[in-house]
Amino acid sequence: MKSPMSVWVVIAVASGLTCTVTPDAAAQDPSALWRIVHEQCVPRAREFGVPLPCADVQREYAILKDLRGKSQFLLIATARISGVDDPAILLPAVPNYWQSAWEATRFVEALLDRHLPRDALSLAINSARSRSQDQLHIHIDCVSEDVRKLLRDRGRDVGRTWAPFPAPLSGHAYRAMRIDTLIQPGATPFEVLARLPDARADMAAESLVVVGATFEDGSSGFYLLETRVAGGEELQDHDCAVASGS
Numbered sequence: 001m002k003s004p005m006s007v008w009v010v011i012a013v014a015s016g017l018t019c020t021v022t023p024d025a026a027a028q029d030p031s032a033l034w035r036i037v038h039e040q041c042v043p044r045a046r047e048f049g050v051p052l053p054c055a056d057v058q059r060e061y062a063i064l065k066d067l068r069g070k071s072q073f074l075l076i077a078t079a080r081i082s083g084v085d086d087p088a089i090l091l092p093a094v095p096n097y098w099q100s101a102w103e104a105t106r107f108v109e110a111l112l113d114r115h116l117p118r119d120a121l122s123l124a125i126n127s128a129r130s131r132s133q134d135q136l137h138i139h140i141d142c143v144s145e146d147v148r149k150l151l152r153d154r155g156r157d158v159g160r161t162w163a164p165f166p167a168p169l170s171g172h173a174y175r176a177m178r179i180d181t182l183i184q185p186g187a188t189p190f191e192v193l194a195r196l197p198d199a200r201a202d203m204a205a206e207s208l209v210v211v212g213a214t215f216e217d218g219s220s221g222f223y224l225l226e227t228r229v230a231g232g233e234e235l236q237d238h239d240c241a242v243a244s245g246s
Contacts, residue, residue: 030134037062037076037135055107060095063104069141069238071108075101077136085128085204086136089190098123098189098210099182101138108140112243118212118220119148120242122235128204130231139233142240143211144170151223156216158223162196165225170234172227178213180221189224196226207232 029035041054041062051057054064055073066072075097081088088094105121122143125136143151147169151158157166158176165176175196182188193208194200209225209232225235 030132033064033074033076033133033137034080034135036064037078042078056104058100061097061100063107063140065107065111066139066238069240071111071240071243072139072141072236072238073104073107075104075138075140081136082134083128083131083136084125084190084193084206084208089136090194094190096183096188097136097138101140102182102210102212104140108142108240112240114243116142116243117214119143119151119214121212122147123210124232124236125208126231126233127207127228130207130233139236141236141238142242144235144237145241145245146170147211147235148242151211151213155213155223162226169225169227170230172230172234174209174225174227176226177224178215178221179224180219182210182222192224193226198228199226209235211235 036053037057041051041057041064045051045054045057051062054062056063057078059078061078062076064074064076066074077095077097079088101123105116108121109116120142122141124139126139150167150169154166155178158178160178162175162177165174168174177192179187179189179192189208189210193206194203199206205228207227207230211223211225213221213223215221225232
């Protein structure tokens with residue numbers, strides 16, 4: 001039986017009320033996500049208590065179903081922040097967008113109408129050079145089956161400091177590390193990324209992916225995956241094949 005949240009999301013999708021920009025529209029307007037949130041979602045949430053076309057609106061972010069894929073959502077900052085390249089992401093008072101995005105994986109599960117193991121779920125932010133929108137947004141969706149398998153097979157080789165991942169991911173070189181939580185003060189994913197000397201010097205080139213993990217000792221945590229040669233979204237599967245065999 002579908003949960004109330006699942007029913008709400010399915011009705012919204014079936015009614016054509018969830019939306020985002022098409023690739024053509026995004027190319028023409030890199031502020032399209034900003035406009036959807038501030039011209040539609042936020043005013044409707046304030047006036048009617050229903051944030052459509054978003055699935056949720058909070059003071060610091062909105063959650064929007066992406067047209068691409070059957071279960072992809074976006075966390076979009078409600079402050080005017082461009083993305084991984086914006087210095088504001090490292091300010092002490094900046095919201096922890098990654099923790100909020102992880103909590104929003106419930107929308108992915110609701111739309112798929114099933115619980116997913118944490119290692120099937122992922123968050124990704126693309127580099128400034130790989131994105132179409134100049135508004136901070138985190139992609140929330142399933143991880144690709146190949147990446148999930150590689151992390152299961154080689155995750156024991158990933159330590160608590162940045163090091164090259166021992167195999168290509170989606171054909172590209174990544175650096176990886178493991179963390180226990182997304183909410184440790186001073187060690188949120190953006191802050192951990194900025195500890196890389198080459199990242200701090202050129203954050204615009206960075207893509208970052210967070211994948212849920214259950215480590216060898218049974219504890220829960222996350223893998224951080226970083227690259228400067230591709231968009232991190234490439235490690236996600238917007239058809240969510242892992243849901244069929246999870």
